[in-house]
Amino acid sequence: MIKIENQRFIEYFRENFFQGNEIELKDFLENIPKDLSKTLRINTNKISVSDFLKFSELYEGFELEKTAIPNIFYTKKTDNNKYALGNTISHLLWITYIQELRASYSVYELSKWKVDREKYTILDMAASPGGKTTQLAEYYPNSIIVANEFTQNRITQLISNLERIGWNNFCVTNYNWVFFRDLPERFDKVLIDAPCSGEWIGFKAIETIKHWNIKKIKWLSGLQENLLERALVSVKVGWEILYSTCTLNKLENEWIIEYIEKKYPESFRVTYSKRFWPHVEKSGWFFVAKIEKLKSVETNFKKREAKNNKEIKKIDKASLEALSRFQKKYELDLWDSELYVYKSDILAIKRNPDFWELINDLYLTRLGQRIGNIVNWEFTPNYYLARDYELKNAKKIEIKSLDEVYDYLKGKEIETSLELEEKEYLIIAFKDLKIWGWYYSEWKVKNIFPKEWVVK
Ligand SMILES: C[S@@+](CC[C@H](N)C(=O)[O-])C[C@H]1O[C@@H](n2cnc3c(N)ncnc32)[C@H](O)[C@@H]1O
Incomplete structure (x- = not known):
């Protein structure tokens, strides 16, 4: 067992918290070097806790134990774990976030x-x-x-x-x-x-x-x-x-x-x-x-000049038209978002009246979520759009096994007999989880999952 030997540290804690209680001080010192089991936060925006627990038991094999917070669980490795916590499907799809309790x-x-x-x-x-x-x-x-x-x-x-x-x-x-x-x-x-x-x-x-x-x-x-x-x-x-x-x-x-x-x-x-x-x-x-x-405090603040978010602009007419064509084709609803453009990226942020005021006072490095970009007056959706928004009219391919999912993640293309247009975006699903948007060419469905996330 690793021993705490820094006397300054021990004295400080003895004096300030454990006076006359050497047993508890010892307990405290002994618990410092202990590693804790990793905890997983479930993104309830994407999946309910109960659905996640069923999914995880079937496909990920970690033992999950309740914490005091309802959507956070302790995790324990078992013999059924094929992949590390950070490489599970739920983590790659960002349905879960590894966060210390x-x-x-x-x-x-x-x-x-x-x-x-x-x-x-x-x-x-x-x-x-x-x-x-x-x-x-x-x-x-x-x-x-x-x-x-x-x-x-x-x-x-x-x-x-x-x-x-x-x-x-x-x-x-x-x-x-x-x-x-x-x-x-x-x-x-x-x-x-x-x-x-x-x-x-x-x-x-x-x-x-x-x-x-x-x-x-x-x-x-x-x-x-x-x-x-x-x-x-x-x-x-x-x-x-x-x-x-x-x-x-x-x-x-x-x-x-x-x-x-x-x-x-x-x-x-x-x-x-x-x-x-x-x-x-x-x-x-x-x-x-x-x-x-409870009450305002006196400060000698100076009112700042309105910031000019030069790089982030409200969406222009041409970009909006390109996006609207895509929206119409795939029945994509963006009613809840305000749209902006940064370079060629389209950014979507949740509608909120307060945001108008804020944007005048702050210089923003990023705003909301990137959903795609405009190239040659055409809107090209990105992975986030496929994952986080509903494309009601997009065709769907179901992946049946976990191995196929990982093959896909590693970059393997999927062959399909679906009748598709030369360039068409598809939804790939695994057990009701919407996974990735895909791009069709020569009867093959290409992987547009972010390269940096791909499992090695
Ligand atoms: C404890 S960490 C924050 C962790 C983060 N809240 C999280 O949960 O992932 C403290 C952060 O404060 C930032 N920081 C340091 N000086 C700062 C300053 N003058 N103004 C604002 N943030 C500062 C550090 O860079 C660091 O990222």
Whole structure:
């Protein structure tokens, strides 16, 4: 068993949490290096939990065990697993998302444990790689979610995860959090999953605990205070902020929220907070706090000039005509989406009146979901469109066995006797799961599944 030897770390936790309780301290220390079983979040936008459980038992073979969150399950390998968790059909189709249980608690608490179909404007202030953003999209399917990430080189991964999971109610921004101070009272809910000392990875990389030191934590704590203060300005009165970290020390958690309560006693109230201990919850380390805004705070913000989202434009007439021809042919309904163009890509975002205002104030790196592009006045649909929208008039090919599905994923074409036009898009299905859009040429159906997802 790996032993925790950093005395500074042990002393800090003894003094702050386990005074006079050496047995519990020992239990805590022994549980840090334990690996946790992976948890899987089911995308209930695509499949109900009960249908997924049946499908998974038949085709994927993992043992699934309930967690405290209804659409998240612990997974255990069995002799029936042919593919790793990340290579199962459900994961490749993004019906499931591998997310650590601890990490899913912030959105779960923010949403009061239920899907809320009201229309809100939500800010995810530190979003990449996007685990919590995809969860926000799921719990708030009719809201607009602004997924902000400051670190430029983490934006691509954020966009890719948002696209993969197949929601169209988000936009991506690339601001330093300082920016949000100048956007007062614009959001109904704000999630701050703060950059932190990452104590939580203790169970994966014991090195983190080896180098644990209070000086570094104090420095981060200052950053977190700053981040939270900005976020508080941007939330509307009567609404709420969820602050979370993957740490357990007080400096990155209680200190931060106490600082806010002391500085703005009339404006903010902490309504809930919880620390997730590795030896109690068995879900990894985590801290969440919910803060309600009672009153505006005085700030000397400056109103920003309207941003000019030059690259993302409302869909033009020629593109709309090309798309309409496709829509007519395949009976594709896009009534619930606003359409935009970025370069030659067509972007669809869920209709929401608040979005009009937002687009004037934010410079967007991405908006909604890419559904295809226009080349030579023709609309070419992409994989996401085939997977996430209904093409009522598209012909369907059923794949009968799992092996055939994987052959297809690996790039094998399918021969068909269906009567097809020279270029026609088809839906491929496996056990009621709509899998991929296909393209017909020379009696063969080509694979247009994203290359980077193909199983090696
Ligand atoms: C704990 S991670 C977020 C994890 C993410 N919420 C998820 O669930 O996948 C914290 C993020 O804050 C970002 N960050 C760091 N400095 C920032 C700043 N000044 N403004 C906004 N985000 C920042 C980091 O790049 C990092 O992606």
